[in-house]
Amino acid sequence: MSWVKAGLLSLAFVALLWVVEIVDATQGGDLDSxxxxxxxxxxxxxxxxAPFLHGGWDHLEANSGPLLVLGFLVATVSVGRWLAVMAWAAVVSGLGVWLLAxxxxxxxxxxxxxxxxxxxxxVAGFLERRPMRILVGVAVFxxxxxxxxxxxxGAAGVSWQGHLFGAVGGVVAAYVHAGRRRARDPYAA
Incomplete structure (x- = not known):
């Protein structure tokens, strides 16, 4: 996907989160329930x-920057990859919270x-054996x-379960998609 389209996708998603928070604020925070x-x-x-809801403007601001940057980087691969990573992260994170919070x-x-x-x-660059993605992964780290x-x-009011299982979801997505690439081209460098 082109950088412009990847940027627009990432920006549109974050804008949607802001619209949801505006609606939530006009409803007295009722959507958070x-x-x-x-x-x-x-x-x-x-x-x-849950990923669309935030506990106020500070909470949303804290997530917006990383979502813009990291979402953009994943979207440069493809819309499908962006959707898959977001879905894996949301589902695994959500289930981890539901089970352990x-x-x-x-x-x-x-x-x-x-x-x-x-x-x-x-993780994806290493699993896919793609030098540019490895460099991106190192830079992101x-x-x-x-x-x-x-x-x-640690901190009260912070869902370490959501963080931990979101991270697990990202690793699972990298593994699943790297496996698909290797299955199509077992000699991929």
């Missing part, structure tokens, strides 16, 4: 909804997507690598 509620049947509906908690935010995009970019500490339990 559609997040992930661990180990409850209704909480499963939060898995696809504290009872009676509510988890919202796109951090799982950020961690999924991050680990996908860090150097710039964003310290963020990976967010997978450890």
């Amino acid at each position: 559609y997040g992930i509620r661990p180990r409850t049947q209704e909480g499963l509906w939060g898995i696809p909804a 504290p009872a009676n908690s509510l988890t919202i935010g796109a951090s799982g997507l950020v961690f999924g995009l991050l680990t996908y970019l860090m 150097l710039f964003y690598g310290s963020v990976l500490l967010g997978v450890l339990p």
